[in-house]
Amino acid sequence: MNKGSQEDIQSAVGRTIERVARESYGRLVAYLSVHTHDLASAEDALSEALVSALKAWPRDGLPQNPEAWLLTTARHSLIDVIRHQRVVLASEPTLALLKENSPEANLSTEFPDERLKLLFVCAHPAIDPAMHTPLMLQTVLGLDAGRIAHAFLVPPKTMGQRLFRAKTKIRDGGIQFEIPQERDLPERLDAVLEAIYAAFGISWDDMFGIDPRGRDLAEEAIWLARVLLQLMPSEAEVQGLLALMLHSEARRSARRALDGRYVPLSEQDPKQWSLPLIEEAERHLADAFKRGRSGRFQLEAAIQSVHSERAHTDRTDWAAIALFYEQLVRISPALGTRVGYAAAVAEAEGPEAGLAVLDPIAPDAVSHYQPYWAVRAHLLQRLGKKREAADAYDRAIGLAEDPAVREFLLQKRG
Amino acid sequence: MQFALMIYHTPEEFAMRKNDYSDPHLGAWRAYYKALVEAGVYVGANALEAPETGTTVRLKEGKRRVQDGPYAETKEQLAGFIILELPSIDAALEWAARCPGASIGAVEVRPLAPEAMRRGFTG
Numbered sequence: 001m002n003k004g005s006q007e008d009i010q011s012a013v014g015r016t017i018e019r020v021a022r023e024s025y026g027r028l029v030a031y032l033s034v035h036t037h038d039l040a041s042a043e044d045a046l047s048e049a050l051v052s053a054l055k056a057w058p059r060d061g062l063p064q065n066p067e068a069w070l071l072t073t074a075r076h077s078l079i080d081v082i083r084h085q086r087v088v089l090a091s092e093p094t095l096a097l098l099k100e101n102s103p104e105a106n107l108s109t110e111f112p113d114e115r116l117k118l119l120f121v122c123a124h125p126a127i128d129p130a131m132h133t134p135l136m137l138q139t140v141l142g143l144d145a146g147r148i149a150h151a152f153l154v155p156p157k158t159m160g161q162r163l164f165r166a167k168t169k170i171r172d173g174g175i176q177f178e179i180p181q182e183r184d185l186p187e188r189l190d191a192v193l194e195a196i197y198a199a200f201g202i203s204w205d206d207m208f209g210i211d212p213r214g215r216d217l218a219e220e221a222i223w224l225a226r227v228l229l230q231l232m233p234s235e236a237e238v239q240g241l242l243a244l245m246l247h248s249e250a251r252r253s254a255r256r257a258l259d260g261r262y263v264p265l266s267e268q269d270p271k272q273w274s275l276p277l278i279e280e281a282e283r284h285l286a287d288a289f290k291r292g293r294s295g296r297f298q299l300e301a302a303i304q305s306v307h308s309e310r311a312h313t314d315r316t317d318w319a320a321i322a323l324f325y326e327q328l329v330r331i332s333p334a335l336g337t338r339v340g341y342a343a344a345v346a347e348a349e350g351p352e353a354g355l356a357v358l359d360p361i362a363p364d365a366v367s368h369y370q371p372y373w374a375v376r377a378h379l380l381q382r383l384g385k386k387r388e389a390a391d392a393y394d395r396a397i398g399l400a401e402d403p404a405v406r407e408f409l410l411q412k413r414g
Numbered sequence: 415m416q417f418a419l420m421i422y423h424t425p426e427e428f429a430m431r432k433n434d435y436s437d438p439h440l441g442a443w444r445a446y447y448k449a450l451v452e453a454g455v456y457v458g459a460n461a462l463e464a465p466e467t468g469t470t471v472r473l474k475e476g477k478r479r480v481q482d483g484p485y486a487e488t489k490e491q492l493a494g495f496i497i498l499e500l501p502s503i504d505a506a507l508e509w510a511a512r513c514p515g516a517s518i519g520a521v522e523v524r525p526l527a528p529e530a531m532r533r534g535f536t537g
Contacts, residue, residue: 153504153507153508153511154504154507367452367453367454368453368508393445394444394445394448394449395445395448395449395452396445397441397442397445397446397449398445398446398447398448398449398450398452398512399449399512400512401511401512403514403517406442406445406514410441410442410445413441
C-alpha cells in the first residue's frame with residue numbers, strides 16, 4: 001500500500017469518527033449513563049472507545065455500524081471501570097443492567113435514545129442553574145471544558161472542576177434519569193429551553209448597538225434545539241425557541257460590514273439575511289402557533305419574525321413588535337424584555353414614550369446592564385438632550401465588551 | 415474582595431499612548447472608567463510609562479545590579495492597573511472582558527493579598 005492511500009484511509013476514518021462523534025455522542029453518553037447515573041465514567045469510556053477506533057478502523061476497515069462498534073467498546077471499558085471501582089454493593093445491579101439491557105445481538109440494530117432524559121438531568125432544579133448549559137454542551141455535544149470555559153468567561157480549570165462537581169452530584173445525589181411527570185413538565189421543560197438559549201447567548205436582537213455578547217456557540221444551541229424538537233415534536237415552546245434562534249442566526253453575516261464594523265439591525269441590508277433560515281424559522285413558528293399554547297419563546301420568535309418581514313416589505317411594523325413585547329413583559333418581566341419593550345415603544349410612539357418605560361427601572365438593576373444604557377442614550381439623543389445622551393452613551397460604551405459595538409457607540413456619541 | 419486588573423500593551427500601543435490626541439482608544443477608556451465608578455466597584459487605578467523608561471534593580475551576592483528597562487523582555491508589557499472591589503472572580507472577569515485593554519492587548523486578573531501586605535507592615 002503506498003503512502004498516499006494510507007493517508008486517504010486515515011483521513012476518511014478521521015472524518016467518519018468526527019461525524020459519528022458529532023451525531024452520536026449524546027446518544028451514546030445518555031445510553032451509557034442512564035442506569036449508572038455516572039456521566040463522567042460514560043464520557044471517559046466513550047472517549048477511550050473513540051481513541052480505540054482511531055487505531056482499529058484504519059487497520060481493520062470501517063465497521064458496518066460505527067455507532068454500535070463504539071457502544072460495544074465503550075460498554076466494555078465501562079464495565080471494567082465499574083469492576084475496578086469495587087463498589088460491589090452499589091454496582092452489581094448496575095453491571096447486570098449494563099450487560100442485560102442491550103445484548104450484543106441487538107447492538108447492530110438500534111438502541112434507545114435516552115437524550116431527553118439526559119437533557120432533563122442537565123437542567124435539573126438540584127443542579128446550579130449556571131451549570132445547566134455547560135453540562136448539556138459537554139454531555140450531549142461532547143464539547144471540551146476548555147471551549148465551554150472560554151464561552152462562559154471562566155478559567156478552563158475552574159470550568160472543569162465545576163463540571164466535575166455537577167456530575168458527582170448527578171451520580172450521588174439521587175437525581176433520576178427520567179422524563180418529568182405531566183404536572184412538573186412545563187417548569188422542567190422551561191429550564192431545558194433556558195439552558196439551550198443561554199448557549200445561544202444573544203438575549204435579544206441588536207437594535208441599537210446592544211452588546212451581542214455572542215458566546216460563539218450559536219450552532220451548538222441550534223443543534224440542541226433540533227435534538228429536543230426531534231424528541232418532543234409536539235411542544236410549541238420548543239419550536240418557538242428554534243424559530244427564535246433561526247431568525248437571529250439568519251442575520252449573522254449582516255451584523256458586520258466587510259471592514260468588521262458593527263451594523264445594528266435597523267441598518268442591516270435584508271439582502272444579506274439568509275432566506276432559507278428565515279423560511280425555516282417561519283415554518284416552525286407557524287406550527288407552534290397552531291398548537292394554541294402561547295409562551296415566552298414563541299413571543300420572542302414572533303418579534304424576530306416581524307423584523308425579518310422587512311426583507312419583503314421594506315419596513316418594520318414597530319406597533320406589532322411593541323404589542324408582542326407588551327405580552328412578553330407580562331409573562332416574563334426580565335430586564336432585557338423591559339428594555340426591548342422600551343425600544344419598540346419608542347419606535348412606534350416616539351422617544352418620550354420609550355423613556356417612560358425605561359424610567360421606572362431601578363438604577364441598581366441597570367448599573368451593569370449595557371443594553372439599557374444604549375437604548376437610553378439613543379432616545380435622549382433623539383430628544384436633542386445632548387449632555388444626558390453623552391453621559392448615557394459613556395455608560396453603554398464602558399459596559400460594552402465587543403470592540404466593534406464599542407466603536408459603533410463611540411461614533412454615535414460623537 | 416479586591417482584584418487587580420493588570421493591563422498589558424504591545425510597544426505599538428505604548429507609542430500611540432504617548433500622544434493623547436492620536437490615541438484612538440481614549441474615548442473607550444474614559445467611558446470604561448465612568449462605568450466602573452458608576453457601578454460602585456472602582457477603588458483606584460494608574461497607568462505606567464513605557465517599559466523602556468523602567469530601571470530594574472537587584473542585589474546579587476551583595477552587589478548592586480542595575481539594568482536598563484523592564485524586569486523581563488516580553489512583547490507585551492505592564493501598562494497600568496485598576497483595583498476593583500467585587501464579590502467574586504467571576505465578576506472580575508466580566509469587568510476584565512469589558513476593559514478596552516482586553517481587545518488591545520491583554521488583561522490579567524489577580525486577587526489582592528491584603529493579609530500578606532498587613533503582615534509586612536506590622537510584623
